[in-house]
Amino acid sequence: MKRSFLGLAMAALLVTSACSNSNESSTATTDTAATDASMSGDTSGAAGAMNTGAMPDSAMGGGAAAADPNGPMAPHSTDAEFMQSAAASDQNEIQLSKLALEKGVTGMAKDHANLMIKDHTKSTSDLKPIAQKKNVTLPADMDAEHKAIAAEMRKLSGKEFETKYMQQMVTDHQKTLNTMVAHQKMTQDADLQGFIGTVTPVVQNHLTMFKQHAAM
Template identity: 60%
Template sequence: MKRFLFSASCLGLLALGSCSQSSDTSAAGADSATGSAPTNTEAGVMDSSATGGMSGDTASASAAGGAAMADPSGPTAPHTDDPTFMKSAAHSDQNEMQLSKLVLEKGATGMAKTHADMMITDHTNSTANLKAIAQKKNVTLPTDMDAEHKAIAEQMRKLSGKELEKKFMDQMVIDHQKTLNTMAAHKAMTKDTDLQTFITKTTPVIEKHLTMSKEHSGMM
């Protein structure tokens, strides 16, 4: 859920992202990281097209009615509207799925492989759930990573072994924390019952991803 939950890979799961370096980060989503310290810019900025994850702005988690695991210091402002949120969540899912596929292609093993497999499965489910909602509302969802995560992917392609796996796990922590924050904020803002249900359903998955990402990252 990188931001699709699409966090948050993830929302779409996540979509909500990435299933958003976004902090580099949702669908969460997400989010969504490195042998060296990851940079903070993934899943959630008000306009997901710029950061590609489910990101948020600067409101506090409590003000947004945030989830229990939301980081009060992280981005938590809701997206400007529901279509923007859905697109961000979809990016978040793609971020997590495609980064996971990358590390698997490069021979990830152990915890990293297990985590990548889980990201692909869960964020694929999130994407399917989000897609059904988007079709009802005539919203076209992105089917690729956001620009920031494409850049992260390029960095990861230059790495291998434990260095690659560490960067991947660190990115998963970033992405899913931002996705979780943003989902909580948007749930408090949106009046759309379909999206509220989606976020409610996706949030526990993003929380699980975040917890496991932190545990795995700390063990590498």
């Protein structure tokens, strides 16, 4: 009996040792595989992180946010460029608003269009003497982008045209406001500082008005 118990104990000891060696081998194999993957440049782990929303900065352009067309804009590099841009913006609003009247918009849309023509005509009128003083020629028409927009808008009518007009006015005035705020921080010209200070509240009022109308 003693020999039988001793045999069973030895067998149990051998089985336990074998299981322990098997686990250690499995762990070593896993660690080696992970190390090999890391050294070979395996990116499956990074891909898994992106799939869970944990995108690294390098996958997002170095952490830079995507450009927002309605967001803040950099100031123009020169005062001359700013003045030409401001005059073109005036023409964009004037010409598109005249188109709105031609299309027969009514109610608030008609009132807004008339106000755009009035206020943006005054804006250019205020800017002209500053530009002449600095030998800058101002554009007397829309920019190429808005000429294309106007061509597309001519194909619309009724409520569809009015909706597009309102949306375009929101977009244009937001960009104009952003540009003015940015350039006022950059320019050292007292005349332009005064011009921007006068026109910015007008543009802000236009933006607020069109946003409210577009939301109705």
